Amino acid sequence: MSKSLDIKISNTGIATLTLNRPERHNAFDDELIVEMTAVLEQLAANPQARVLLLTGAGKSFSAGADLGWMKRMASYGEAENLADAQKLAKLMHTLDTLNMPTVAAVQGPAYGGGVGLVACCDMVFAAPEAQFSLTEVKLGLIPAVISPYVIRKIGAGQARRYFLSGERFSSAIAQKIGLVHELAPQDEVAVLATSWATQLLNNGPLSMAAAKRLVAEVADKPICSELTSLCAQRIAAQRVSAEGQEGLTAFLEKRPPNWVKH
Numbered sequence: 001m002s003k004s005l006d007i008k009i010s011n012t013g014i015a016t017l018t019l020n021r022p023e024r025h026n027a028f029d030d031e032l033i034v035e036m037t038a039v040l041e042q043l044a045a046n047p048q049a050r051v052l053l054l055t056g057a058g059k060s061f062s063a064g065a066d067l068g069w070m071k072r073m074a075s076y077g078e079a080e081n082l083a084d085a086q087k088l089a090k091l092m093h094t095l096d097t098l099n100m101p102t103v104a105a106v107q108g109p110a111y112g113g114g115v116g117l118v119a120c121c122d123m124v125f126a127a128p129e130a131q132f133s134l135t136e137v138k139l140g141l142i143p144a145v146i147s148p149y150v151i152r153k154i155g156a157g158q159a160r161r162y163f164l165s166g167e168r169f170s171s172a173i174a175q176k177i178g179l180v181h182e183l184a185p186q187d188e189v190a191v192l193a194t195s196w197a198t199q200l201l202n203n204g205p206l207s208m209a210a211a212k213r214l215v216a217e218v219a220d221k222p223i224c225s226e227l228t229s230l231c232a233q234r235i236a237a238q239r240v241s242a243e244g245q246e247g248l249t250a251f252l253e254k255r256p257p258n259w260v261k262h
Contacts, residue, residue: 004032006057007039012261013050014197015043022058028113029069030084037091044099050205051197052098054121055105055190061130064112070139088113088145096120096149097216099209101200105193106130106171107186116146118179119153122212125193126171127186132179133168152219154178202260206243210234 006018017039019026028036043049056062065073073081095102095117104121109131118124118132134150136143143150143163151159154177162169174180184192200208214234221227238244243259250257 002032002035004028005035005039007043009046009049012198012201013048014053014194014201015046015049015051016053016055017043019054019056019062022056022060024066025060025063025109026056026058026114027063027066027069029066030072030087032066033087033091037087037094040091040094040098044094049100051100051200052102053105053193053197054095054102054117055193056107058108060108060114061104061106061110062114062117063109064114064135085145092116092120092146092149097212099212100205101197101208101212103193103197103200105190106180107189109133111135112143113146115179116143116149119146119149123193123196124180125182125184125189125196126174126180127189128171128183129186130171130174130180131168132171132174133166134162135166137164138166150179204243204247204257205259206241207238207247210238 004019004021006020007015009015017036019028021027021032040052043052073084076084101123102121104118104124106118106124106126108127108129110118111131111133112135115132115134134143147159147163154162158177171180171183175183182192214231217230217234218227239248246259247257
């Protein structure tokens, strides 16, 4: 594990991944992107990890791209930049499709790619001190790699404003436009996020992973016979699965299912 990331898995199954570069406001570079992707892939394969809690050390959640990385990118040709961007794309996709719930505790500013990380998480809690900005246009760039996730969260209308303006906006506005779910005082954000992560442990781990996939399959699709058939197939398969059978049996027998630790 690098010094830039800290990972701890509790005995209950909460994996806390902390961006640990407070002196650089948890900005990431090409090396950290590869390392973080590898950590997420390892967590996906670890049966002990059931919920991911993502946060940042120090005053910032993530300032996006590291200055040194930006300098290197400026000297790259288009082919090198494409390869570099594909690594970031893989990180975002890996986080977005992780086979467990992902909860973000945003205690401070999140800029550029940091907003992308937030947009990829299932549940997001932020402090009033947290600010957000898609700053790329101020540098003559665009938030291309993170755009699918951010636009999905805040919608095209809000994206047109914030992609083009590069302005900073508060956590209250972030909540209003759908990027953040709930706000809490700075010293309580991690507690609130952890509380929700703990509550998620009461749910079937495979059913939560299937529910995430269901959202991706159903969102923005026209309601038609093909979609309704797909949804019927999903619930039928879940009902006869081992986890579905255990959950239904536990409910009828008025006992906790076997994935709940006593």
